[in-house]
Amino acid sequence: GQQVxxxxxxxxxxxxxxxxxxxxxxxxxSNIQWYKQRPGGHPxxxxxxxxxxxxxxxxxxxxxxxxxxxxxxxxxTATQTTDVGTYFCAVGGGGYQKxxxxxxxxxxxxx
Amino acid sequence: NAGVTQTPKFQxxxxxxxxxLQCAQDMNHNSMYWYRQDPGMGLRLIYYSxxxxxxxxxxxxxxxxxxxxxxxxxxxxxxxxxxxxxxxYFCASSDRTGASGANVLTFGAGSRLTVL
Numbered sequence: 001g002q003q004v005x006x007x008x009x010x011x012x013x014x015x016x017x018x019x020x021x022x023x024x025x026x027x028x029x030s031n032i033q034w035y036k037q038r039p040g041g042h043p044x045x046x047x048x049x050x051x052x053x054x055x056x057x058x059x060x061x062x063x064x065x066x067x068x069x070x071x072x073x074x075x076x077t078a079t080q081t082t083d084v085g086t087y088f089c090a091v092g093g094g095g096y097q098k099x100x101x102x103x104x105x106x107x108x109x110x111x
Numbered sequence: 112n113a114g115v116t117q118t119p120k121f122q123x124x125x126x127x128x129x130x131x132l133q134c135a136q137d138m139n140h141n142s143m144y145w146y147r148q149d150p151g152m153g154l155r156l157i158y159y160s161x162x163x164x165x166x167x168x169x170x171x172x173x174x175x176x177x178x179x180x181x182x183x184x185x186x187x188x189x190x191x192x193x194x195x196x197x198x199x200y201f202c203a204s205s206d207r208t209g210a211s212g213a214n215v216l217t218f219g220a221g222s223r224l225t226v227l
Binding site for chain 2: 006009033035041042043044045048088090092098099100101102103104
């Protein structure tokens with residue numbers, strides 16, 4: 001099945017600094033999803049990217065899907081303490097195929 | 112709208128004991144999933160059910176069994192618990208987002224299981 005590597009595993013930033021996490025695959029992906037998990041919580045869907053080169057924004061969050069559909073990134077501008085948590089990418093085929101998660105990037109924001 | 116409900120939230124077992132984690136969704140979703148989450152390992156798929164009446168193994172199915180009781184309910188059973196099964200377990204459900212989209216997952220709050 002499809003697998004993704006996610007880096008970095010951990011990231012500590014000062015509040016106001018930017019943050020980026022990356023997902024990479026050795027195979028072409030049909031789509032990629034991003035989820036956020038707050039400490040002690042459960043993963044919550046953020047966004048899905050489907051098209052080659054797609055860029056989507058949600059306020060301070062920018063999501064990109066690579067031209068070759070083998071990588072994706074999540075960039076947060078001017079981090080806030082509310083951004084603390086673990087960010088996961090996830091991949092899966094259309095229809096009812098299983099969804100596989102990356103190992104996640106744990107973000108800590110220092111006030 | 113409750114979404115995905117998991118029970119119990121916490122459980123402590125002794126090695127060799129059995130238990131069932133329950134999961135129910137009220138969104139009329141076709142697919143349901145069980146994941147386990149361990150530090151540094153992300154979310155690993157144990158079993159999933161693409162639709163009522165079907166179940167398939169994920170990445171780490173050994174030591175677990177599942178039952179898709181009906182469209183709403185998907186249970187995970189540990190027949191003989193081992194310390195290696197200490198983890199946080201998440202149930203999720205999904206439905207197709209479109210022709211080219213994958214399944215967007217809605218997760219339950221999780222069940223924290225400790226096996227002594």
